[in-house]
Amino acid sequence: MRTKYRLGIDAGGTFTDFVLAEKAVGTRLFKVLSTPSDPTLAIRNGLALISEELGVPMDEIIPNCDLCINGTTVGLNALIQHKGAKTGLICTAGHEDSIEIRNGHKEDGYRYDAEYPKAVMLVPRYLRKGVRERVLSDGSIRTPMAEEDVRAACEFFLKEGIESVAISFVWSVLNMDHELRAAKIVREMMPDAIITVGSELYPQIREYTRTSTAITNAYLAPILKRYVTAVDGHFRQLGARQPVRYFQSNGGLAVGQMMSDRSVYAINSGPASAPTAGLHVTRPFDKKNVITVDMGGTSFDITLTRDGTTNLNKNIDFLRYRIGVPMIQVETLGAGGGSIGWIDDTGLLQVGPQSAGSDPGPACYGQGGTLPTTTDANLVLGYLNPDGLVGGRLPLDVEKAETAIREKIAEPLGISLEKAAYGMFTIVNASMVNGIRRVSVERGYDPRDFVLVCAGGATGAHITALASSMGITQIVVPKLASGLCAFGQIISDVKYNYMATCPVRLDNDEAYARINTLFRELEAQGLVHLKKDGFGKANTKISRSLEMRYVGQVHECTVEIDNFEINAKTVDRLKKAFNERHEQLYTYSEPQSAIEVVNLESTLYGLIDKPDAAAIPKGKGSDAALKGTRKAIFTLDGKRQRVPVYEGAKLGAGDIVQGPAIIEEVTTTIVVEPHWVARLDESGSYVIDYKAKA
Structure with a gap:
């Protein structure tokens, strides 16, 4: 970090998260309710909260930020609605x-x-x-x-x-x-x-x-332009010396003008930073196979990273609209803390995809909501602190949660309140497990080979149950889990994709020259943009890819290549890379067949320095963090058992929590189910391992 602060903002459907990195101090997480009717209002509310807690005026913090980064759902919401x-x-x-x-x-x-x-x-x-x-x-x-x-x-x-x-x-x-x-x-x-x-x-x-x-x-450009204009203007009023950066669906940052011109890159802006954050928090444990899951108030987002590389989607149907530009592959479900429980026409219990959002929110929020949600179920099950969330700033009403579940679910089904709540918990988990299977099993990956990373404020209550269902034996839950996407933003690089069409066969010098020329032209454009953004050659990186196919095929596949001059001597490297990629995707290759290029792409990165991480001090044993006990339900019979509740802020590096137990961080609650053991690492993440029955 070149200055004292760096700020990341992630606007979700229910909460807007703020992660502030301060040099030599570490990172802080702040949350406010989202304001879908005016997203900039949530930003102003969040900045006011930061100013109040730090005791420093915002017009002193923002001018001392080397980067202010915003991930937004404005484009996504406009497309959905x-x-x-x-x-x-x-x-x-x-x-x-x-x-x-x-x-x-x-x-x-x-x-x-x-x-x-x-x-x-x-x-x-x-x-x-x-x-x-x-x-x-x-x-x-x-x-x-x-x-x-x-x-x-x-x-x-x-x-x-x-x-x-x-x-x-x-x-x-x-x-x-x-x-x-x-x-x-x-x-x-x-x-x-x-x-x-x-x-x-x-x-x-x-x-x-x-x-x-x-x-x-x-369709999205005027919406994004108005949003970017409002956000940029507000930060300028606060004295920002650098332009606000916006997180793109391709996993990188861009300035506001670029987001206005290329608004389609803003569609999946929020969850696209999750893979970067997931890899970062698992790096101390040398893990490169990561499934990151993010359960917020409205949705559940899943990304998969294999060998340190996250899949990019191109030419896909997103919300029923064909999108060609690169997007981080995110599986999104209507399964969040605000997902509503209901009974369908056949008398079966369902949860979601409808959501209570932030207004009126779950019944337990006491803001007028009367429908039972996942958060209400978790409160009834004893997982959540009845005194409130976000350090008590969001009080919870147990009676309203019980009333909603009893009247809408338990009584119509003729079952107890406890069984109804656990049924909701089980059903929403099954929906999330199916989503994880789609990004893993259905794409040829064994989820047991991956670490499950917990992101989002609501995920911690479900994370051990999800891992158990998938056969995953290790979980990483960072203390910043509920704002992990905002954290991912402040450690991400500027990124621009440049594409060109190039229909040529890989069998002549003219074709090789054309590919080389196009790559140089695209990269020259990108370097100009990066220079305007303040990046020199020393902090610039370029990667290349080609969309290739066998002559006569209808569909092509993307092949990552090194940056080298393509000619008669090096073309075999391209062909070999394509044949290997084709076999990986489709289980066969045809080395004897002619190969053609269809499109090419250069991705240019402006590399930013990463904020320092403050190490967690050594703990004094988990007993020092024990704040009491609470009755919780872990089985379908609805029976409650008394479990210890630990205050996350008092746990130190090396402290161990045996399940069943509950760990309460300020912005998330971690339910450690039976047969799981949590250990707080000095990097600031809980490592939760499954311990098989003796």
Whole structure:
């Protein structure tokens, strides 16, 4: 850290987390309720809380921050709720319906479901305007663009009050002239509109993916622009000397202007930092296979890292919209502390995906909520402190939680309150276990080969139960678990992805030269951006990848490559890497078959220095942290047993807690179920190991 502080902010559906790193002191975690109607209000509330607890005015803290980083769900929420900007599409005439045809198939899992509803179109049919033009697959122009069509579209968009315009023509990735000319006309006629040019945002082959990505970007751009403008303005008022950085879905940081222009990179902004944080907290234990799970108030996010590398998704359906740009692979479920328990038409108990959120929140919050939630169940089960969460700043009402579960679940099912609460706990766990299986077992990974890292404020109450269900024998729970994504932000690097299409066979010098030239051009662009961000060559890193396939295949796979000149002498290295990757993904390879490149990508990193970690002092034994006992339920019969409760702040390095037990940190509660043993490491994480029955 170059200055005294570094600040990370992660805005979730229920809580907004703040992690403040202070040089030579360590990190502090703060939480406030999110304000979905005005996300900047939660930021102001959080900054006020930090100022109050430190006894230092915010206008003294912010100017002394080398980085202020914001992960936001603004884009994600707008997409989920279909509350983006009114958007128009300008496309090649005859291709107005490509985003609705969707390559002729439904999403995986619903392909043969005739009753599955079609996706809501972000741009309705009447706002898609075709333009007469045609570029061929070799980049030559067959039909010049009819500029009058573009002008007619603009006139119509002006009457309709369009805020944002997406432009995407067929084969524009091989000749951008028509798209760029159309964009110039739109700027002249619609100076207030935000414009997304498909071949600039996602310059790769596949018209449907490019058009859908451009539309999604355009749909979110005005929302992100207003948000970024408000946040940047607030931090400038507080004296910020560096621009606010925003966390991107690709796992890196970017300045506000980049997030406004490339809003599609903000969709998974919040949970995308989890893998970085997960690897960081497991590094002292030399673990590189990590599954990070984050249960907040609204959702449950899962990421998997194998051998230190986290999977990136490209060209996927996200919330039913095809997104081409790289995104950290995150499995998201509607399973959080606020997930509502309900009984379906067949009389079966369900939990989620509906959530009580932060307003009104769980019944036990006492803010008007009357529906039973996961948090209410955990309170009834004895896992949570009835005196309140977040150090008592969020009081809990046990009576309201019991009433909600009894009236909505227990009495309709004819079971006891305790069994109803444990049933909710079990069902939400089963949903989360299924999610973990999807990122591990269904992708060929054995979860028993991984460490389970606990993130999110609600996860600690479920973490040992989840590990037991998956056969995982080691868990890492950092003291900063409830704000782990915010912590992940302050240790992440600036990251930009640059892509180009390059359809060539790997069999001639002209193809090799073209690949080399494109890589150099992309990286030159990235280095300019990084230089503007204050990064020199010494703290810059470049990685490359190619999308390759055997000639005749429909789909390609991404192959990471080293930075070397490609020529007749080195091309065998590319082919070998592709064959190995193909076999890893599909269990076979064809070394004798011809190989072609489809797209290429350069990823440029601006490497930031990491804040120092303060070591936890040696403990005096867990008895020194014992604060009392509480009756808790660990079995379906609903029987309560008295278990010790430990104050996490009084535990020291080396202290051991035998399950069953409960450890109360200020912002999270860790339930150590029977047959599990927790040890606090000096790095600030609890290592919880399974001890088989004797």
